[in-house]
Amino acid sequence: MARRKYRMDKRAGAAEETRRRIVEACFDLHCQKGIADTTMTEIAGQAGVSVGTVYHHFPRYEDAITACGAHAAAKVPPPGPGVFDGLDSLEDRLKALAAAVFGYFGRLKVFDLIRADRHRYEVVQGFVDQEAAGRLALARAALAPFGAGDRDIHLTAALLDVSVHDELCRAGFTTAEAAQDVAATLYARLKERLAAAPRRRP
Known part of the structure; x- marks a missing residue:
């Protein structure tokens, strides 16, 4: 036996x-x-x-x-809200957000190539939708303490799309440099409206 x-x-x-x-x-x-x-x-x-x-x-x-x-x-787990642990300022949270999302795309270098086939396979569309929803949720978590509205949250998520990461990398940016510059762009756009807003608990 x-x-x-x-x-x-x-x-x-x-x-x-x-x-x-x-x-x-x-x-x-x-x-x-x-x-x-x-x-x-x-x-x-x-x-x-x-x-x-x-x-x-x-x-x-x-x-x-x-x-x-x-x-x-x-092999390459997507980032979660833990990337914001211990970070209170808008600038720091945007930097952490951009570094986490672009770092994910940097490790999973073929995401945009795979995404191109989303209309041919339902399961691929599911993967793409899941990534987009996760990125939006992460942007929402990053901005939660500052009372951001949906437009600012969607803008933040859109500027962290894989196509932005890949285009900047093709232009000669490293993943880290792309993350830093997108975070700075977002901070310049959002700081006046959000930095002085009453803080909320994330």
């Missing part, structure tokens, strides 16, 4: 290792060429398994995309 359990555990471990290789191959190919231009055959070749094995683990390409998205989220 113990030997049978050992064989079953070993088989399950091998299957999990194969699945991991397939997901990592999928992620690598998505980073290289995007989602729409990646095929299951290419994933199989990258992972060193048969196409049938890929389909065994992921019956639909959308299943592989979902697993790839979970892998990316574990």
